[in-house]
Amino acid sequence: MKVEILATGSDGNCIFLQSGSTGILIDAGKWKRDLEKKLLARGINAATDIQAVFITHSHSDHVKGLTLASKYRMPVYATHGEWQKISGVDGELRQVLETTYSKYDTIELGSLCVHPFQTHHNTLEPVGYAVEDDSGNRACVVFDTGHIDSDMLEMMEGNIYIIEANHDLDMLENGPYDAYLKDRITDPHRGHLSNDQTAAALQELIKGKGERIYLTHLSSNNNTPELASQAVRMALFEKKLINKRDYHLEVV
Ligand SMILES: [Zn+2]
Ligand SMILES: [Zn+2]
Numbered sequence: 001m002k003v004e005i006l007a008t009g010s011d012g013n014c015i016f017l018q019s020g021s022t023g024i025l026i027d028a029g030k031w032k033r034d035l036e037k038k039l040l041a042r043g044i045n046a047a048t049d050i051q052a053v054f055i056t057h058s059h060s061d062h063v064k065g066l067t068l069a070s071k072y073r074m075p076v077y078a079t080h081g082e083w084q085k086i087s088g089v090d091g092e093l094r095q096v097l098e099t100t101y102s103k104y105d106t107i108e109l110g111s112l113c114v115h116p117f118q119t120h121h122n123t124l125e126p127v128g129y130a131v132e133d134d135s136g137n138r139a140c141v142v143f144d145t146g147h148i149d150s151d152m153l154e155m156m157e158g159n160i161y162i163i164e165a166n167h168d169l170d171m172l173e174n175g176p177y178d179a180y181l182k183d184r185i186t187d188p189h190r191g192h193l194s195n196d197q198t199a200a201a202l203q204e205l206i207k208g209k210g211e212r213i214y215l216t217h218l219s220s221n222n223n224t225p226e227l228a229s230q231a232v233r234m235a236l237f238e239k240k241l242i243n244k245r246d247y248h249l250e251v252v
Contacts, residue, residue, distance in 0.1 A: 001133050001137040002016075002019070003160060003214065004018075006030070006038040006039065006042070007030045007034070007035075007038065008216040009217060010219060012030035012034070012065070013029040014028050014029055014030055014035060017112070017131050019135065019137070020133070022109055023044070023050045024050065024051060024109065025074075026131075026141045027054075032071065035068050046068065047072050052077060052095075053074050054076075054077045054129055055082060056119070056141070056143045057121055057125075057127070058078070058085035058124075059123065069089060070088070074093065075093050075094075076089050076093050076095060077097055078095075079096070079124075081123070082124060082126065084124060111134045112133055113131070113133075114130075114131050115132070116128070116129055117151065117152055117155040118151070118152070119142065120189050121190060122191070128142040128143065128155070129141045130156060138160065139161075139162060142161075142164060142193075143216070144164060144191075144192055146188040147189075156201070159209065159210070159212065161213045163193070163198055163213070164215075164217040165217070165231070165251075166185070166192035166194065166218065166219050166222070166223065167194050167195070167223050168228070169186075169194050171224075175221055177222070185222075192219075196231055199232045199234070200235060203238065208240075210247065211248070213248065225251040232249060233249065
């Protein structure tokens with residue numbers, strides 16, 4: 001499965017996943033013109049290579065470039081709850097992620113199967129995604145979430161992990177944000193993942209079979225690539241797993 005992190009961070013998030021002739025975007029959180037440039041630079045044709053856009057939640061760093069979908073007539077998938085806060089997508093392109101017995105239905109799209117699952121953030125109905133292709137790859141995309149529960153862990157298990165490592169707790173505590181914002185970021189039901197939370201989840205998930213890990217959505221005020229990378233490498237070293245030998249870690 002091809003993975004292109006077109007953008008990530010509090011300025012905007014957008015991931016391109018492709019298998020065979022099927023490509024999707026997860027989130028479109030940069031302005032349309034930015035996204036067009038980034039797609040062009042990677043040789044991705046917006047008109048033909050992207051079959052749909054899947055939205056994790058309605059915060060602007062995840063949806064502000066959705067006019068891209070209208071321009072190229074891409075269907076956009078989001079939950080009922082998130083659609084309430086997303087505007088600017090033509091009615092005929094809006095697709096709702098439905099549930100059956102409180103689990104989200106799988107979307108089949110060419111050679112990809114997309115499985116949404118619930119996350120924990122300060123919007124109405126946020127989700128993450130596990131995306132499978134027909135060669136046996138399974139990628140998960142987990143952005144803004146205050147914690148990772150056991151249902152999420154089960155859905156995430158695969159060989160490609162695109163996961164938020166938002167903040168280092170010490171940097172956040174000693175950093176410039178006011179108490180309200182600090183509390184919001186660390187709130188397990190409304191916030192973001194710390195390096196330690198991400199490392200703990202990966203410690204459960206990574207088996208050392210060459211998994212690819214992309215750490216994303218790092219806070220520019222409260223984290224550094226070195227701290228995020230170190231937290232994950234140390235957690236995996238406790239399982240005797242070593243970067244570049246047992247798994248491949250990239251901080252984006
Ligand atoms: Zn958010
Ligand atoms: Zn975000």
